[in-house]
Amino acid sequence: MDTIVSYLVLYFVIWACIYLLTSNLRSRKSAARLPPGPYSFPIIGNLHQVGQNPHQSYAKLSKTYGPLMSLKLGSKATVLVSSANVAREVLQKYDQMFSGRSATGAAHTLDHHKVSMVWLPVSSQWRNLRKMCKENIFATQRLDTSQGLRQEKLQELRDYLHRSSVSRKAVNVGDAAFTTSLNLISRTLFSKDFADYDSDSSQELQEIVWGVMKNVGAFNLSDYFPVLRVIDPQGIMRDAKFYFQKLFDIFDDIINERLQVRGASETKKNDLLEALLDHSIKNEFEFGSNDLKHLLLDLFVAGADTTSTTVEWAMAELLRSPDKFAKARAELKEIIGQEEVVQESDISRLPYLQAVIKETFRLHPAAPLLVPHKANEDVEINGYIVPKNTQVLINAWASGRDPTTWSDPEIFEPERFLDRDIDARGQHFELIPFGAGRRICPGLPLAYRMVHLMLAAFIHNIDWKLEEGMKPEDLDMDEKFGLSVPKALPLEAIPVKL
Structure with a gap:
């Protein structure tokens, strides 16, 4: 063991020396054209400036170095985009040149990056997956057909909130929302529920899904010092494999059960798994069983x-x-009435509800740095060069709090959207929680429906009381960073039926 450690240390020292020499040569050639940024130390670069919430740290640095900023994160050259105008350049004007992906080490788990629609480069394989999702999963007609399933799950949420109001029991809002989301997705995909409110199964699945999101988005030293991947010093690769495999085992059971049912009966379920299995059988060389599981993981998580x-x-x-x-x-x-429930067709008639969601997207984008992009070639932006293979991070969190775009950017003010023609579907770069351009989130049509309907279920005919006399201004709003950013301290409150 001592010999192995000695070899590793020696290898790291040799690698560090080579890195220093080559990086110095590269820096002499290109530093003058790179976007501005803070001084980077040898070997570690700017890693010491990342912090526990990188999107916040990068936003602070951008106030000094501008909305197009270069950093050296270990061995990884990175460019940060922190304004709507520069995001438009990257995601619209030079969309094709920045359509590559910079996959994290954890995204390599079980070769996920080789088949995942999220991490694949733009290629025929990626285009086929996008086309299949657009036609078989997120097409308007298919979503309209399956909205009855979603209404059933939303009614279960309303029933749960009613029971909690009767018992005066505090509701963990995040857990209740997750259980509803989980069942909305599982019903749409598999025609079955995965969890119950306040159940151990819901907690376990939430732990698995968050485990995937946390490890894929975690600060991983191996991403910045590839030599460390062999030893996985933080255990991130090990944990990612554990959670990925847990989900794959669940998918295997569901797929095998469905194939047995299909073999014994000609009756088919009207869900997405059925459509995907049909597609897989017709296009087995293009979309096999392994591709199916990785796609399900993307959609599910x-x-x-x-x-x-x-x-x-x-x-x-x-x-x-x-x-x-x-x-x-x-x-x-006023619009829906006291006794009726909100339908998907009602969303367009609820401008203030839409404004609340937009304001939430602005202040709390679920993926504050989106999914990392990569430059496919050298690109000139605003007089600076973004070199080929550079990781490009779009700080949607910083853009949403940019004082040159938003007045009083730290204040929750849905009214700001009532007189501004801005939506969150990738056309207005001030608000891009789903990304934009060819790498925009393909699940946007379903997510848009789900988030509005679920929030409506939480507030329609319900008042809420904070626990133990807590004042509204005392609510903790700290974040917990991963590929997504939930509240660090779960929100708990008591529903009061009106």
């Missing part, structure tokens, strides 16, 4: 976690602003 995270943040902001809460609830009562 992203859909369940980001939606529930957004709803929890929206509820936290509304409970901190009772006047905004009352206004959103009054709109629902």
Whole structure:
């Protein structure tokens, strides 16, 4: 063991020396054209400036070095984009040149990066996956057809909140939103529920999904010093494999059960798994069983976690602003009525509810740095060169708090969207929680419906009381960083039925 450690140390020292020599040569050639940034130390670069919440640290640095900023994160050259104008350059004007992906080490787990629609480079394989999702999963007609499933799950949420109001029991808003999201996704995909409210199964699945999101988005030394991947010093690769395999085992059981049912009966379920199995059988060389499991992981994890995270943040902001809460609830009562429930077709008739969601996206984008992009070639932006293979991070969190774009950017003010023609679907770069351009999140059509309907279920005909006399302004709003960013301290409150 001592010999192995000695070899590793020697290897690291040799690698560090080579890195220093080559990086000095490269820096002499290109530093004058790189975007501005803070001084980077030998070997570690700017890693010491990242902090526990990188999106916040990068936002602070951008105030000094500008909205297009270069950093050296270990051996990884990185460019940070922190304004809507520069984001437009990257994601629209030079979309093709920045369409590559900088996959984290954890995204390599079980070769996920080789088949995942999220991490694949733009290629025929990626285009086929996007086309299949657009036609078989997120097409308007298919979503309209399956909205009855989602209404059933939303009614279960309303029933749970009613039971909690009767018993005066505090609700963990994030857990309730996650259980609803999980069942909305699992019903749409598999025609079955994965969890119950206040159940151990829900907690276990939430732990698995968050485990995937946390490890894929975690600060991993191996991402910045590739020599460390062999020893995995933080155990991130080990943990990622554990959580990935847990989900794959669940998917294997469901797929095998469905194949047995298909073999014994000609009756088919009207869900997405059925459509994906049909596609897989017809195109087995293009889309096999392994591709199916990795796609299910992408859909399952992203859909369940980001939606529930957004709803929890929206509820936290509304409970901190009772006047905004009352206004959103009054709109629902006026437009929908006291006894009716919100349908997906009603969303367009609820401008204030939409404004609340947009304001939540602005202040709390579920993925504050989006998914890392990579430059496919040298690109000139604003007189600076972004070199080929540079990792490019779009700081949507910083753009949402940019004082040159937003007045009083730290204040939760949904009214700002009532007189501004801005949406969150990738056309207005001031607000891009789903990304933009060709790498925009393909699940946007479903997520848009789910987040509005779920928030409406939490506030329609319900008042909320904070525990133990807590004042609204005392609510903790700290974040917990991963590929998504939920509240660090879960939001708990008592529903009061009106």
